[in-house]
Amino acid sequence: MQFVDECTLTLKAGNGGNGVVSWRREAHYPEGGPWGGDGGNGGSIIIIGDHNINTLFDLRNKKNIFAQDGENGQTKMATGKQGEDYFIKVPLGTSIYDASTKELIVDILQSGQTYTICNGGKGGHGNAFFKSSFNKAPTLFENGDLGEERKIDLKLRYVADVGIIGFPNAGKSTLVSALSNARPRIANYQFTTLVPVLGTTKIKDKTLVFADIPGLIEGASEGKGLGHDFLKHIERCQMLI
Numbered sequence: 054m055q056f057v058d059e060c061t062l063t064l065k066a067g068n069g070g071n072g073v074v075s076w077r078r079e080a081h082y083p084e085g086g087p088w089g090g091d092g093g094n095g096g097s098i099i100i101i102g103d104h105n106i107n108t109l110f111d112l113r114n115k116k117n118i119f120a121q122d123g124e125n126g127q128t129k130m131a132t133g134k135q136g137e138d139y140f141i142k143v144p145l146g147t148s149i150y151d152a153s154t155k156e157l158i159v160d161i162l163q164s165g166q167t168y169t170i171c172n173g174g175k176g177g178h179g180n181a182f183f184k185s186s187f188n189k190a191p192t193l194f195e196n197g198d199l200g201e202e203r204k205i206d207l208k209l210r211y212v213a214d215v216g217i218i219g220f221p222n223a224g225k226s227t228l229v230s231a232l233s234n235a236r237p238r239i240a241n242y243q244f245t246t247l248v249p250v251l252g253t254t255k256i257k258d259k260t261l262v263f264a265d266i267p268g269l270i271e272g273a274s275e276g277k278g279l280g281h282d283f284l285k286h287i288e289r290c291q292m293l294i
Contacts, residue, residue: 056286058111058209058286061152063117066134069174072125072182088130088190089179092124096136098171100149104164107236107251109209110140120171123197126179130185136173144200146212146289152204162212170205173196203229208285211249216290221268226250229265230294249286264290 070092077088077256098120118141124133143149147161149170154234177195184191217225235250252264272282287293 057108057113060109060113060207062115062141062206063202063204064098064171065099065117065119065202066097066119066171066173066200067122068268069093069095069176070125070195070198071196072177072179073126073128073191074180075128086189087180087184088128089181089194090126090128090131090197091178092126092176092197093133093135093169094176095123095173095197096138097169097173097200098141099141099166100141100143100147100161100170102145102147102160102161102164102166104145106142106144108144109147109207109267112132112143120173121201123155123176124174124201127217128177130179130181133176133277135176138173141170141205144209144211146210148210150206150208151206152206155206158205158285163211171201171203173237177233182294210288211251211286211290213251213262214292215261216266216293217285218266218269218287218293223268225265225268233261233263249283258289 072091073089075087075089077085098118117215118139120139121136123136126133143161145162145164146205149158149161149168151158156186160171161168175198177197180191181195183193217229217273218226229250229252233254248267252263254261264286266287
């Protein structure tokens with residue numbers, strides 16, 4: 054799978070369903086009365102951290118994501134079906150920014166962590182909702198609210214206990230393969246490792262995550278070569294070797 058650590062998504066939560074105007078028409082109920090149900094709420098878009106994912110590759114080509122609209126209300130005061138939420142799974146260490154303002158919205162750092170990035174629209178009320186002692190035959194109803202829309206930038210910076218850094222062909226991949234379950238490509242030439250590699254190992258009851266970072270060259274901190282692209286992946290490491 055190709056390593057992708059940045060992408061941009063346009064999101065649209067579901068619209069709420071409309072309320073309806075309906076009247077009770079049954080034998081033995083001469084008074085009838087309002088019977089229109091409410092619309093269902095639109096589905097929301099929710100970000101969720103998944104420790105089984107190490108890249109944003111699956112999101113790179115999605116571009117536009119839509120949650121399901123809520124259904125309109127029904128007669129017999131039945132509420133329309135609620136739109137299904139849309140869950141976006143991201144790797145741990147994913148930072149989400151507003152694409153327009155560049156402000157940080159949320160950091161996803163724990164497995165199972167969720168954040169509602171776009172709320173679905175609320176369903177509108179049917180005419181049964183507006184019945185009162187003053188108005189026993191209301192013809193009022195509400196349209197559902199529109200779901201939220203926003204454009205976001207996703208940037209991945211790995212969360213690891215130990216980051217392994219150094220010059221090209223210095224033995225970083227060999228070290229991480231000996232310490233953990235990772236199996237990075239190893240060869241006797243420079244820049245064998247082109248993308249960060251994560252490996253885990255258990256010591257008693259603690260799990261350690263190692264990050265093998267591609268070789269750094271002089272001037273990497275000024276952006277030379279691939280410096281900035283990969284230096285960001287050691288920002289959250291608790292320890293550097």
